[in-house]
Amino acid sequence: MYDRDRAIEILTKHLETEYLVRHSYAVEAVMRSLGKKFDPEREKLWAITGLLHDLDADLVDYRAHPELHGPRAIEILREEGFGDEVMYHAIMAHNKCTKTPIKSPLDRAIYAADPITGFINAITLVYPDKKIEKVKVKSITKRMHETRFAAGADREAMWSIEELGMDFRDFAELSLNAMKEISGELGL
Ligand SMILES: [Fe+2]
Known part of the structure; x- marks a missing residue:
């Protein structure tokens, strides 16, 4: 049902931009x-x-039609015969512009996880050797309050993990560790 090899096949068929x-x-x-x-x-x-949440990111003109980011991905997944309604709803809800309500813990998680990865990426790039292994949880919590740093990163979305009863600090630590485990694939 949630076969990773098949998901990667679908992802790389539709999404080409390396970052x-x-x-x-x-x-x-x-x-x-x-x-x-x-x-x-x-x-x-x-x-x-x-x-798969950004599967359609190369296909949708986000500036002109932000509300299509999500629906287009689901169209593709339906055509490919992959995924289910629970997954589709979460993919829709991760983009505010679709006006899809966040209903489940899964919806909340993807909404918060999406921006924190870019945020940790930006913090890593500040280090002289640009290596994620050097990044500390404290630099993430500190940077959250520096609104001019990575200004585009949606703080409200990241903080909202607390609605799942998880402290932001723990979320930052979990995310950092998860990214460190695949640092090679991430080029960090
Ligand atoms: Fe994303």
Whole structure:
């Protein structure tokens, strides 16, 4: 049902931009860890939702039609015969512009995991050798309050993990560790 090889096949067929593919792997890793914690029986669903959430990012003109980011991905997944309604709803809900309500812990998790990967990426690039192994949880919590740093990173979305009863600090630590595990794939 949530076959990773098939998901990667679909992803790489439709998404070509390298940093977006890397971002997809980063969100997958964070979502797998969150799934283990909040919904262990459906860990694969959480991971694959993370992997595929930006599937349509090369195909949709986000500036002109931000509301199509999500629906287009689901069209593709239906055509490919992959995924289910739970996954589709979470992919829709990760983009505010679709006006899809966040209903489940899975929806909340992808909404928060999406921006934190880019945020950790930006923090890593500040280090002289640009290596994620040097990044500390404290630099993430500190940078959250520096609004001019990575100004585009949606703080509100990242903080909202607390609605799952998880401290932001723990979320930062989980995300950092998940990304460190695949640092090679992420080029960090
Ligand atoms: Fe994303």
